Amino acid sequence: MIEIPLEPHGRTPLYRQIASHLRRMVQNGTLSYEDRLPGSRELAQTNGVSRATVVLAYDLLEDDGFIEQRGRRGSFVSWKKARISADSRDRDPIWDLASGLPSGDLVPWDRVASLASEALFAAGPDALYDTPTEGLPGLREALVRHAARRGIPARRDEAIVTSGARHALSVSIDAMALKGVRTLWVEELTYPEIRRMAAASGLNVRTVPMDSSLFVDSLSCIGKREVLYLIPSFHNPTGRTLSIDVRRMVLSAASERGFWVIEDDAYGELRFGEASVPALKSIDGENRVLYLGSFSQLLFPGMRIGYVLLPDEIKKEFLSVLERTSGATSSIVQQVVHAFIENGSLEDALDLARNSMAARMRTLCQAISERLPGCIFETPQGGIYLWLEIPGIEGSRAFRLAEEAGVAVVPGKVFVHPPGDIEAVRLSVSRISAVMINEAVERMAEAWKNGK
Numbered sequence: 001m002i003e004i005p006l007e008p009h010g011r012t013p014l015y016r017q018i019a020s021h022l023r024r025m026v027q028n029g030t031l032s033y034e035d036r037l038p039g040s041r042e043l044a045q046t047n048g049v050s051r052a053t054v055v056l057a058y059d060l061l062e063d064d065g066f067i068e069q070r071g072r073r074g075s076f077v078s079w080k081k082a083r084i085s086a087d088s089r090d091r092d093p094i095w096d097l098a099s100g101l102p103s104g105d106l107v108p109w110d111r112v113a114s115l116a117s118e119a120l121f122a123a124g125p126d127a128l129y130d131t132p133t134e135g136l137p138g139l140r141e142a143l144v145r146h147a148a149r150r151g152i153p154a155r156r157d158e159a160i161v162t163s164g165a166r167h168a169l170s171v172s173i174d175a176m177a178l179k180g181v182r183t184l185w186v187e188e189l190t191y192p193e194i195r196r197m198a199a200a201s202g203l204n205v206r207t208v209p210m211d212s213s214l215f216v217d218s219l220s221c222i223g224k225r226e227v228l229y230l231i232p233s234f235h236n237p238t239g240r241t242l243s244i245d246v247r248r249m250v251l252s253a254a255s256e257r258g259f260w261v262i263e264d265d266a267y268g269e270l271r272f273g274e275a276s277v278p279a280l281k282s283i284d285g286e287n288r289v290l291y292l293g294s295f296s297q298l299l300f301p302g303m304r305i306g307y308v309l310l311p312d313e314i315k316k317e318f319l320s321v322l323e324r325t326s327g328a329t330s331s332i333v334q335q336v337v338h339a340f341i342e343n344g345s346l347e348d349a350l351d352l353a354r355n356s357m358a359a360r361m362r363t364l365c366q367a368i369s370e371r372l373p374g375c376i377f378e379t380p381q382g383g384i385y386l387w388l389e390i391p392g393i394e395g396s397r398a399f400r401l402a403e404e405a406g407v408a409v410v411p412g413k414v415f416v417h418p419p420g421d422i423e424a425v426r427l428s429v430s431r432i433s434a435v436m437i438n439e440a441v442e443r444m445a446e447a448w449k450n451g452k
Helices: 014-027 040-047 051-063 080-090 109-128 137-150 165-179 193-200 212-221 244-257 312-324 331-342 345-371 395-404 434-451
Strands: 067-069 075-077 159-162 183-187 204-208 227-230 260-264 289-293 306-309 385-389 424-428
Touching (some): 014 051, 051 067, 109 331, 137 159, 137 289, 137 306, 137 331, 159 165, 159 312, 165 193, 165 260, 165 306, 165 312, 204 212, 212 244, 227 244, 244 260, 345 434, 395 424, 395 434
Parallel strands (some): 183 204, 183 227
Antiparallel strands (some): 159 306, 289 306
């Protein structure tokens, strides 16, 4: 059944209205190549027109090459661009070095499924009621204990549960605007959504350099009632980690100049390097840091759970935005995640993820060193991302060449502010097995060699 908006008394004949609407559905991909259309009698009954009207519409679509009528078998979408779209789906990249989603072996679905049943029965009807805006008290306490592993001496009343790290960031930006902040500072390479969030909140965006010495010098440009957004551990997209000395300089400047810092630590728990670098929040003696934490992205991204550790001075604005927009995070998700933390499943899952990411990253770095000796990269100490500079090939071209070879990467220009193409791509190891990495790099190397 397809309901088509018709104007019975309009100037355009009904059969042309039907044909035009179906044509648009094919062009937009709503109807795909080889999809079967309703029979003429069925479509006529559904839309209150004569069968002859539908037959005329189908004839017109067939003349234009959008459908093929196959007698008693029915009418099928045959538009050549729909065919190209269908064929391209068969050629989707097999080697995924682009996605930040987890591979299936990292998702603890069996443990979550078991705990979900137990948690919901234990909570009873309360599991289906709304929770306080801040989140379930028990979960907030568990999150604070969990954050202690990052060295953060937080209190339960500082923790607020959010629907994922992106949600936490969006609400934080809106809360800053409500607090009177008008300028957001970001690094020249950074998580791209931050710029769109800032624009939606009416904030101006300015940049600080990626180079460590220039970055420290630029801190003197950030003024009172402004905010600096940082991913200090296992940076997206570069995989870089700020040293403890630079972190202390950031906090010292924030204290002296009166600006805020948003610390995005979504991948901070995935350290596999030898050196431990504490979270900014753990050495924040003056409560200038809003800490964003999340472990769901690499374990169960569909459950959308994250949390914020907030200075008291910004809590009122944060809760105001949260209440006005999304409200509390799903009570069922909170119950399940609370159980997941309490019975030790979270630590087990994170240990597996760390070990897997470490093995995959070692394989990726070794493969690049052997097959792409002209490329430049820094070995990450944790997380899932690696930044690869490709002298002589712009990132957008490298992306297209890799895609043609069946490998998905992200062009560097996605992360640049101000916008501009650069000779780099971002790679991720969260979605691809260590076994497949060598083949992916081999294909990239061949594609880029031939594409120069």
